Amino acid sequence: MDDPVLLTGAGGRVGQAILRDLADDYDWRLLDREPLPREKIPESVDADAVYVADVTDDEAVAEAVDGVGAIIHLAGDPRPEAPWDSVLRNNIDGTQTVFEAAVEADVDKVAFASSNHAVGAFETDERTPDMYRPHDDYRLDGTELPRPSNLYGVSKATGETLGRYYHDHYDLSVVCVRIGNLTRGHPPWNYERGQAMWLSYRDCARLFDCCLTADYGYEIVYGISDNERKYYDISRAREVLGYEPVDNSKEFEDHPKNQ
Numbered sequence: 456m457d458d459p460v461l462l463t464g465a466g467g468r469v470g471q472a473i474l475r476d477l478a479d480d481y482d483w484r485l486l487d488r489e490p491l492p493r494e495k496i497p498e499s500v501d502a503d504a505v506y507v508a509d510v511t512d513d514e515a516v517a518e519a520v521d522g523v524g525a526i527i528h529l530a531g532d533p534r535p536e537a538p539w540d541s542v543l544r545n546n547i548d549g550t551q552t553v554f555e556a557a558v559e560a561d562v563d564k565v566a567f568a569s570s571n572h573a574v575g576a577f578e579t580d581e582r583t584p585d586m587y588r589p590h591d592d593y594r595l596d597g598t599e600l601p602r603p604s605n606l607y608g609v610s611k612a613t614g615e616t617l618g619r620y621y622h623d624h625y626d627l628s629v630v631c632v633r634i635g636n637l638t639r640g641h642p643p644w645n646y647e648r649g650q651a652m653w654l655s656y657r658d659c660a661r662l663f664d665c666c667l668t669a670d671y672g673y674e675i676v677y678g679i680s681d682n683e684r685k686y687y688d689i690s691r692a693r694e695v696l697g698y699e700p701v702d703n704s705k706e707f708e709d710h711p712k713n714q
């Protein structure tokens with residue numbers, strides 16, 4: 456990808472995981488509604504490539520998108536318990552604004568940060584906790600319909616559907632990454648669900664790197680590390696995107712904080 460890449464929500468956890476490993480690999484433009492402190496901006500990024508803007512501001516988004524080849528769209532309210540007015544504005548309206556700006560500016564591809572919470576209601580009382588354990592072979596693979604856990608999950612499922620619309624009607628390449636649980640350094644302690652859907656920082660960067668370099672039409676993939684415990688099948692991410700995760704939450708299983 457020689458053209459600039461816009462990263463929305465650049466100051467957050469996922470954005471910083473991506474920039475930590477890919478700062479020098481792309482010509483980044485960074486957008487966040489909060490001013491980014493110096494330590495969150497890679498040295499390779501000029502000040503005029505940093506946009507302080509809300510993703511619901513269509514004029515500001517159009518300016519940031521002009522001339523980019525791809526967008527990684529992360530900005531939004533990430534709280535599973537977020538109220539409807541917030542996810543409606545930040546996640547649904549903001550995502551539609553980004554997709555619309557992308558087609559207006561003739562952008563090639565958009566990687567959209569969806570979530571495990573778009574499908575959290577598959578985790579029924581009958582299936583849990585077994586589905587979080589290595590012996591269990593229950594899998595979601597991205598072909599299933601959404602079954603959101605909460606209104607935040609509804610907003611992520613809506614973002615996926617917006618992506619489908621902009622792909623089908625405007626030929627925009629769209630990949631929706633149902634991100635699991637991103638934590639730095641180690642998986643969440645004493646949390647089987649979180650360990651089954653752990654996404655390490657370096658695997659997060661590897662996955663979004665693939666989203667920028669691979670060819671695809673419309674895809675929904677799961678964003679987790681190569682965990683032994685899992686209920687998400689990452690074959691599609693491997694096959695279509697070339698994703699090769701290197702971490703596995705099992706490596707931390709005997710850590711004292713897990714006992």
Ligand SMILES: NC(=O)C1=CN([C@@H]2O[C@H](COP(=O)(O)OP(=O)(O)OC[C@H]3O[C@@H](n4cnc5c(N)ncnc54)[C@H](O)[C@@H]3O)[C@@H](O)[C@H]2O)C=CC1
Pocket residue numbers: 463464465466467468469470486487488489508509510511528529530531532533534544545549568569570571633634635636637638
């Ligand atoms: N961290 C995780 O484990 C997971 C994250 N995700 C998704 O990934 C994305 C990023 O999540 P995190 O980095 O964890 O969240 P975060 O809260 O650390 O970062 C989000 C960033 O987006 C910015 N932002 C929020 N609303 C905005 C708006 N309306 N306009 C412009 N900027 C705005 C915030 O200022 C913040 O810097 C979110 O869409 C979240 O739903 C999905 C699944 C798991």
Ligand SMILES: O=C1O[C@H](COP(=O)(O)O)[C@@H](O)[C@H](O)[C@H]1O
Pocket residue numbers: 532533534535570571572634635636637648649
């Ligand atoms: O979508 C998200 O999912 C992760 C994991 O969910 P949790 O309910 O197991 O914590 C969450 O940590 C993150 O904030 C959220 O954006």
